[in-house]
Amino acid sequence: MEQIQSFLPIILLFLVMYLFLIRPQMKKAKQEKQFAAQLKKGDKVITSGGLHGKVLELYDDGTCIIESGAGKMKFERSAISMERTAKLNAPAKEKK
Template sequence: MSNLAAAANASPYGSLVTYIPLILMFLVLYFLLIRPQQKRTKTRNMMLGNLKKNDKVVTIGGLHGTILEITDDIVVLRVNDATKMTFDRSAVNTVVTSSAVAEEKK
């Protein structure tokens, strides 16, 4: 008889209520970890896609240089007057000065 009484008093949403903490944890993880990482990846890919000749860049190793040549996968940087170095495009970390910005300042 006690099982029937417990079943009669049980909420029809009982099984749904047990999944609410799991759903909330997933939502928190999505908005705190996954979404910001997707935004950073999108901005980095856009920056790598917009690289142009004469942009001043910094590589992931901390090397500063100016882009002399650029292809789909390779970037040739001028480090000083006598030194040219070849890197993968993905090795560029940041653009310090874009060639478009440099031309506007002139």
């Protein structure tokens, strides 16, 4: 019984780390992967570097062609920011 009590704080520490650090990161990574898989031609997106553009082509190797004001560029799908793109495509709030 004494051995279990000595390991209890360590077990609780790992449980807290899992619940507050590891699990949310896994959930976010899964959402980002799903977002990248759901991209389609014509979507307006923003890359993690801040480039605004429209998806022209999607390739099976995980890359895509994005057209911006600077021309056409090839990016990894993972470089497209899920949060920034969601803000871009969100309906604009009316100003009073």
